[in-house]
Amino acid sequence: MAKEPENKNYKVIAENRRARFDYFIENDLECGIMLTGSEVKSLRTGQTNIAESYASIEQGELWLINSYIGALNNAGVFGHDERRKRKLLVSRKELARLWQATGREGMTLVPLVMYFNHRGLVKVKIGVAKGKKVADKRETSAKRDWNRQKQRLLKQG
Numbered sequence: 001m002a003k004e005p006e007n008k009n010y011k012v013i014a015e016n017r018r019a020r021f022d023y024f025i026e027n028d029l030e031c032g033i034m035l036t037g038s039e040v041k042s043l044r045t046g047q048t049n050i051a052e053s054y055a056s057i058e059q060g061e062l063w064l065i066n067s068y069i070g071a072l073n074n075a076g077v078f079g080h081d082e083r084r085k086r087k088l089l090v091s092r093k094e095l096a097r098l099w100q101a102t103g104r105e106g107m108t109l110v111p112l113v114m115y116f117n118h119r120g121l122v123k124v125k126i127g128v129a130k131g132k133k134v135a136d137k138r139e140t141s142a143k144r145d146w147n148r149q150k151q152r153l154l155k156q157g
Helices: 018-022 037-044 073-078 092-103 134-156
Strands: 011-015 023-033 054-058 061-065 086-089 107-116 122-131
Touching: 018 023, 018 107, 018 122, 018 134, 023 092, 023 107, 054 092, 061 092, 092 107, 092 122
Parallel strands: none
Antiparallel strands: 011 107, 023 086, 023 122, 054 061, 054 107, 061 086, 107 122
């Protein structure tokens, strides 16, 4: 059986590693994002950060707020604002589901990963999340340490 060729266009641009530590992720959703040309070029060079950003539903639209996409040096007057609100593209049905999820107490929309998909388009994976308490974070940390120790023991023995 022939091996399937690897997808050369798929590339992770930015990942929010703290999200899984700080939140319980109930489910996630892939959505598109509206960008300008200089923003896409900047993403290709890897000048981005989504660790401090969040998604919000405002006036019937989904927005990515406080995400950082660095300015391009040679963009000139066609450059972009680094921390502007960026519109996320989802269907009405998905938007309604997200609206209901955030209506519940303590739920928020957190970007998990930004990437180029197999067609070369920029996508953002949004997670519907609930904040963890300090004890939950300790439990997550202890579980991760135990799994790491268990792997070491299996490797040695």
